[in-house]
Amino acid sequence: MSRLLTLLLLPLSWLYAGIMAGRNWLYDTGRRPAATFPQVPVLSVGNLRVGGTGKTPHVAWLVAWLLAQGQRPALLSRGYGRRTRGYRRATAPDTAATIGDEPLQQFQQFRGQVPVAVSEDRAAGIWQLLREEPTLTAVVLDDAYQHRRVRPALSVLLTEQQRPFYQDHVLPAGRLRESRAGARRADVVIVTKCDPQLSEAARAAIRRRIGRYARPGVPVLFSTYAYGRPVPVPGTATGAAPGPEVVVLTGIAQPGPLLEYLAAAGYRVLHHARFPDHHAFRPAELRQLAAQLRPGQCVLTTQKDAARLLEPALAASMADLPVFYIPIDVRFMADGETRLQELLTPLFQPHAVV
Structure with missing residues (x-):
């Protein structure tokens, strides 16, 4: 998009950002209720930007880590692009048309070992999963950063190295779904699709830029892709x-x-x-x-x-x-994997309050 067109569209972006800010304020102040689930930790993965920031492989990493820890996770998505509505549990006959391409990919990748479901209403979807699978120990929400009707135990915000949210504008002048201030809800920020040779100095500069919008002390991690x-x-x-x-x-x-x-x-x-x-x-x-x-x-x-x-x-x-x-796998840079595990592990301790 040209700079001139961006400038012309900025007033519309400010209007949209204001609407989203008002919506977030209602949830932040409790005027709109958000469901919590003390039975199981709910882990949300999402982004501020429209388009691919690497959600699917990062969700797969998270689910695989949970399985390796002996947990029994489920995966819940909206099911973008499907031709069905309401809650639907993935089964072998399903296709991208019935549950969406990303949930189908996850169902195939984990070979039915992990319950995968889709629902526009994530709270209703979580309750249904818990009824169907009472031994679940975690629910992973895919692309749910703006879904404020559920309050997650851990909110993971993704942003690309080449297209960081702090250099973007709200729709339609840019590609952000809400303002940069939305980063304050994140419990951890992961900079994705990084150059494997990204220096520590460059990572420090990115951390500083993200730190202007995220809460103090929130970890900023870096990941890259490994292709198979x-x-x-x-x-x-x-x-x-x-x-x-x-x-x-x-x-x-x-x-x-x-x-x-x-x-x-x-x-x-x-x-x-x-x-x-x-x-x-x-x-x-x-x-x-x-x-x-x-x-x-x-x-x-x-x-x-x-x-x-x-x-x-x-x-x-x-x-x-x-x-x-x-195939794509996520690889964390430096001590990113260890730091993410340190955030996740306490959620599954007997004394943890979710």
Whole structure:
């Protein structure tokens, strides 16, 4: 967005920010009630900015850590992009159309070991999960930073290194869902998608900028991505491992880090079919993609996109396409993992008050 257009849109941003500030004030002062759940710690992961800040892999890290500690977590999401409404528990027949691409990805990643559900009303969703699974010991809320109707035991705020919230404006002049002051609700801030070579001096400068908006003493941690080997997408014509020449298919908010990784890994991207975040792929689009391929070439995509490519309506178009997804894991920099564990562990002590 040009600087002139940003300036022209700022009055609308101030109006929207004021509306959101008023809403937050109602919850902060108790004039609007927020549900609490003394039965289990509720852990919220979210952001201030519209678009991809790495919520899904960070939620996966958190769920995996809980499992490793012997906890029994559940994952609750709104289910953005689904064509259903109300509470819905993920099961094997579900697709991205019924529960959303990110919940489907999480359900597949944990192979049903973790209850995954979607609900627009997170409080009602938590109560339903607790009725269905009375032995749960934690509920992880995905993309719930602005969902003030639930008061979490721990609120995790994510922001990208390349697009930090403190350099952005509220919609429509920028991409923030609320003002930068919203960072004060965070119990920990994680700067995501960092350059692995980010220096301590650069991290200190970022901490200072975030410290202008976060509460005093709130930890600011840094994470980066670790990319895995390509994984065949079920139902596609995958044989040998991908060669050096590939076509890339994405329907995510920020495909830049993936493209940077592919270049560094020695892949030559011949064509990038880029679609908006949560895009519902159509057979005609896949046929156009197939036309870009030559013998020995394949399609590389993300794990979230792969979840949407499993729609039954796409099966015929996918059958002859060699498609792989690139898995992503979160890696914390410096002592970030230890510090996050120090915040989490007390929530599961017998004396903890949630």
